[in-house]
Amino acid sequence: MHLQTFVLRTGAMALLAAGLAACSTVDLNTPWPAPPAAKPPVQQRPAALFIRPANGPTIARFDGDRVKGIDIAGNLGDPVVASADGRVVYVGGELPAYGNMVIVKHNETFLTAYAHVQTILVKENAVVRQGDKIAEMGRSNADRVKLRFEIRKNGSPVDPEPYLSGRLMQ
Numbered sequence: 001m002h003l004q005t006f007v008l009r010t011g012a013m014a015l016l017a018a019g020l021a022a023c024s025t026v027d028l029n030t031p032w033p034a035p036p037a038a039k040p041p042v043q044q045r046p047a048a049l050f051i052r053p054a055n056g057p058t059i060a061r062f063d064g065d066r067v068k069g070i071d072i073a074g075n076l077g078d079p080v081v082a083s084a085d086g087r088v089v090y091v092g093g094e095l096p097a098y099g100n101m102v103i104v105k106h107n108e109t110f111l112t113a114y115a116h117v118q119t120i121l122v123k124e125n126a127v128v129r130q131g132d133k134i135a136e137m138g139r140s141n142a143d144r145v146k147l148r149f150e151i152r153k154n155g156s157p158v159d160p161e162p163y164l165s166g167r168l169m170q
Contacts, residue, residue: 050083050163051130054147068157069150076145080135082128083112091124099140115148116140
């Protein structure tokens with residue numbers, strides 16, 4: 001055998017031996033190739049507990065005194081939807097300042113009120129889901145077509161805007 005052939009074979013065998021030795025030290029419980037490093041979770045804003053019950057612009061904001069919710073402008077007959085899942089606890093027009101109204105109880109803490117509606121599409125004790133059409137916008141006992149939307153927390157009116165935007169959850 002020539003010296004040159006001997007060196008090539010010896011070198012090739014050394015590489016093969018090194019490769020086998022490297023393979024025998026691999027942890028077989030580690031997936032190959034190694035998965036990429038996990039990215040930190042993206043901080044997402046929590047979903048709002050309540051959704052806006054009508055599409056129009058806000059024309060009056062909560063002041064806690066004269067306006068105990070928000071007034072949303074719209075057209076006669078525009079849909080009014082349940083802001084959150086709940087049970088209808090009142091349907092009627094006995095409160096003159098509110099005209100025709102629907103009240104939905106969501107849990108032991110929250111109620112929502114939908115006032116000045118024209119047509120009421122739900123009955124008392126009905127279970128409604130967030131986004132269900134419950135009424136049509138009107139102007140009952142109001143100076144114009146609008147929806148007065150109120151959120152009551154433990155019986156007291158609160159500003160709906162932080163709840164609709166997801167800034168407040170409870």
